[in-house]
Amino acid sequence: MSTELDSGTPTGAASGDPNGSWAGGRVAAGVSLKDCRPQRRRLWRNRRNTALVLLAVGLTMIPVVMILYQITAKGIATMDWEFLTSSMPFSFRREGGGFLNGLVGTAIMVGLASLFSIPLGVLAAVYLVEYGKKNWLAKLIRFFSDVMTGVPSVFVGLFVYTALVIQFGFGALMGAISLAIIMMPIIVRSTEEMLKLVPNELKDASYALGAAKWQTIVRVILPSAAPGITTGVMLAVARAAGETAPLILTALGSYQLTAKLWGAPISSLTLAIFDGARNPFAAGQARAWAGALELLIIVLVFTVVARVVASRSRISR
Amino acid sequence: MNERTWIAENEGVDVPSLASIAARADSKTEYGFGEQPVFSVRDLNVHYGKNIALKGVTMDIRPRRITAIIGPSGCGKSTLIRCFNRMNELIPGARVDGEILYHGENIYAPGVDPVVVRRHIGMVFQRPNPFPKSIYDNIAFGAKINGYKGDMDELVERSLRRAALWDEVKTQLKKSALDLSGGQQQRLCIARAIAVEPDVILMDEPASALDPIATVRIEDLMQELKQDYSIVIVTHNMQQAARVSDETAFLYTEVDEATSARWGILVEFGETGQIFTRPRDKRTEDYVSGRFG
Numbered sequence: 001m002s003t004e005l006d007s008g009t010p011t012g013a014a015s016g017d018p019n020g021s022w023a024g025g026r027v028a029a030g031v032s033l034k035d036c037r038p039q040r041r042r043l044w045r046n047r048r049n050t051a052l053v054l055l056a057v058g059l060t061m062i063p064v065v066m067i068l069y070q071i072t073a074k075g076i077a078t079m080d081w082e083f084l085t086s087s088m089p090f091s092f093r094r095e096g097g098g099f100l101n102g103l104v105g106t107a108i109m110v111g112l113a114s115l116f117s118i119p120l121g122v123l124a125a126v127y128l129v130e131y132g133k134k135n136w137l138a139k140l141i142r143f144f145s146d147v148m149t150g151v152p153s154v155f156v157g158l159f160v161y162t163a164l165v166i167q168f169g170f171g172a173l174m175g176a177i178s179l180a181i182i183m184m185p186i187i188v189r190s191t192e193e194m195l196k197l198v199p200n201e202l203k204d205a206s207y208a209l210g211a212a213k214w215q216t217i218v219r220v221i222l223p224s225a226a227p228g229i230t231t232g233v234m235l236a237v238a239r240a241a242g243e244t245a246p247l248i249l250t251a252l253g254s255y256q257l258t259a260k261l262w263g264a265p266i267s268s269l270t271l272a273i274f275d276g277a278r279n280p281f282a283a284g285q286a287r288a289w290a291g292a293l294e295l296l297i298i299v300l301v302f303t304v305v306a307r308v309v310a311s312r313s314r315i316s317r
Numbered sequence: 318m319n320e321r322t323w324i325a326e327n328e329g330v331d332v333p334s335l336a337s338i339a340a341r342a343d344s345k346t347e348y349g350f351g352e353q354p355v356f357s358v359r360d361l362n363v364h365y366g367k368n369i370a371l372k373g374v375t376m377d378i379r380p381r382r383i384t385a386i387i388g389p390s391g392c393g394k395s396t397l398i399r400c401f402n403r404m405n406e407l408i409p410g411a412r413v414d415g416e417i418l419y420h421g422e423n424i425y426a427p428g429v430d431p432v433v434v435r436r437h438i439g440m441v442f443q444r445p446n447p448f449p450k451s452i453y454d455n456i457a458f459g460a461k462i463n464g465y466k467g468d469m470d471e472l473v474e475r476s477l478r479r480a481a482l483w484d485e486v487k488t489q490l491k492k493s494a495l496d497l498s499g500g501q502q503q504r505l506c507i508a509r510a511i512a513v514e515p516d517v518i519l520m521d522e523p524a525s526a527l528d529p530i531a532t533v534r535i536e537d538l539m540q541e542l543k544q545d546y547s548i549v550i551v552t553h554n555m556q557q558a559a560r561v562s563d564e565t566a567f568l569y570t571e572v573d574e575a576t577s578a579r580w581g582i583l584v585e586f587g588e589t590g591q592i593f594t595r596p597r598d599k600r601t602e603d604y605v606s607g608r609f610g
Contacts, residue, residue: 199446201442201444201446202446202448202449203407204404204407204440204442204446205442205447205448205509206448206458207407208402208404208439208440208442208510209435209436209458209459209462209509209510209513210433210436210437210459210462210463210513211432211458212432212462215462219461220448223449223450224448224449
C-alpha cells in the first residue's frame with residue numbers, strides 16, 4: 001500500500017511503480033535511501049511548475065524585447081550625426097534634420113525639474129525619517145506623496161496649465177515645474193525608504209562622538225544612504241524624461257531650437273516623437289523612430305552610469 | 318595646545334582645572350584628597366513611556382578606574398550606562414529624573430546641551446559600528462565635527478596607537494573600516510572615541526560580539542587606557558568584570574507581583590574584589606556564584 005499525500009485526484013499515481021511509495025518516515029531496516037524513489041506525481045508537478053514559471057518569465061520579456069527591437073531596428077536607419085546635431089525641418093514631409101531641439105528641451109526641462117525636486121524631495125524625506133517620524137504632518141506628507149505618485153501625469157499638466165501657463169504662457173520653466181511635481185513624490189518615498197535602512201548603530205556612533213543632529217544627518221546618514229538615494233533619484237529622472245502628457249500642456253512643443261527658459265514654447269524629445277509619430281509622412285515618422293531610440297539610449301546610459309557611480313561610492317564591502 | 322583645552326575653548330564648558338579640583342577636594346569625600354568622583358549618580362530613575370526601567374540608583378564613579386556594571390539580562394545595565402552621556406534621550410519616550418553630577422555639575426540640568434556632554438563622555442557600543450568610511454576618516458570624524466584645527470594625521474596616528482591598532486592598519490588607512498575584522502573594528506571604535514580626547518569612556522558590552530582573543534586584546538587595552546581615562550563598562554560576563562574592573566555595580570531586576578512590572582535596581586556597589594568574594598547582599602552572592610542569572 002502506498003500513502004497518498006496529495007489531496008488531488010489519485011489517478012494511478014499510486015499504482016504501477018513498486019517503489020512509488022512515500023519516501024518519508026523511517027526507512028525500513030536494510031533498505032537503502034537509493035531504493036526510495038521520489039513519487040512520480042511529485043516529480044511531474046515539479047517539472048510542470050518550473051515550466052510555468054519559465055513561461056511567465058518568457059511572456060513578460062516579450063513586450064520588452066519587442067519594444068527594444070522595434071525601436072532599434074526602425075530608429076537606427078535615421079539615426080546619424082545629422083539627426084543628433086540638427087533641428088526639425090519645418091515640414092514633416094521633408095527628409096533630414098533631427099531632434100536637437102527636442103534634445104535640448106528635454107535636457108533643460110529635466111535638468112531644471114531635477115534642480116527643483118531633488119533637494120526638496122531629499123530634505124522632505126530627511127524630515128520624515130529624522131524629525132517628523134509619526135507625527136500628523138509626516139503622516140500627511142506620506143499620504144499625499146502616495147496619492148501624487150498615482151495621479152495621472154496629464155492632471156499635473158492641467159494643474160500647471162491653469163495655475164501658471166494661462167497667465168505666463170508656455171515655456172521650459174512651466175514644463176520643468178510639472179515634471180518636478182511628478183518627480184517629487186517618487187524621490188520623497190524612495191529616499192525615505194533608503195534613510196530608514198541606515199542602521200541606528202551608525203547614528204548612535206555619531207551622536208556619541210558629540211555630533212549635533214544636522215552633523216549626523218549631513219556626514220553620516222546621507223552619505224550612508226547615498227547609493228540608494230541615487231537609484232531612486234535616477235528612477236524619477238528617467239520617469240520625467242519619458243513624460244509627454246504634461247509637457248503638451250506646459251511646454252507645447254516647437255520646431256525651433258530654443259534655450260529660452262520662459263516666454264517661448266519649447267520642444268522635448270517626447271513631444272517631437274509624439275508629433276512625428278501621428279503625422280502621415282514617412283520622413284516625419286522615421287525621425288520619430290530615431291527620436292525614440294535616442295531617448296531610450298539616454299535613459300539607459302543615465303541609469304547605468306548612476307548604478308556604477310552608486311556602487312563605486314559605496315565604500316562598504 | 319592639547320585637545321582638552323581646544324574642546325573647552327570651543328564649547329565654553331568648564332573643564333575642571335587642577336586648581337578647581339583641589340579646591341573641591343576640601344569638601345568631604347569618601348576617597349580622600351584630590352579624588353572627586355567623576356560621576357555622582359543621585360536617585361536616578363529612568364522611564365520608557367509609562368514603564369519604569371531603573372529605580373533609585375545612587376552611586377559614585379571614581380576617576381581613572383574601571384567600573385563594571387553587571388547583572389542579568391533586562392536589568393537596566395545598558396539603560397544606566399546610556400544615562401551617563403544622555404544617549405537615552407535618542408530613544409523616543411525615554412525620561413530621566415534624578416541627578417548625574419559630572420565633576421559636580423548636573424548633566425541633566427536645564428541649559429546643558431547633550432551634544433556638549435557627549436563630547437566629554439565617549440562611548441563604545443556592543444556591536445562594532447564603524448562608519449562606512451575609510452579608517453582614517455573614521456578617526457578624523459569626531460575631530461572634524463568638533464572643529465579640530467591641529468595636525469589631523471598626527472591625531473589619527475596617536476589615536477590608533479593608543480588603541481593598539483596602528484601597527485595593523487598603518488599601511489591601509491584609506492581602506493574601508495568595514496574590511497577590518499570584528500575585533501579590529503571594535504578597537505577602531507575605541508580609537509575613534511579617544512580621538513576626541515574625552516574624559517570618560519563608556520563601554521556597553523564592548524567584547525560581547527568578539528572572539529576570546531579579540532576580547533583579551535580589548536581588556537588589555539582597557540587596562541592601558543585607565544591611566545588616562547575613567548572607564549565604565551557594562552558586561553554580562555562576570556569573569557570579565559572580575560578580571561578588568563576596579564569597582565563593580567550589581568544591578569538586579571525587581572518584579573512587582575501585582576502588575577508584573579519589572580525594573581532594575583542597584584543592589585550592591587563596591588570594590589570588585591569585595592563584590593566577588595565577600596558580597597554583602599544575598600542576591601549578589603547568588604548571582605556571582607552562578608546560582609541564577
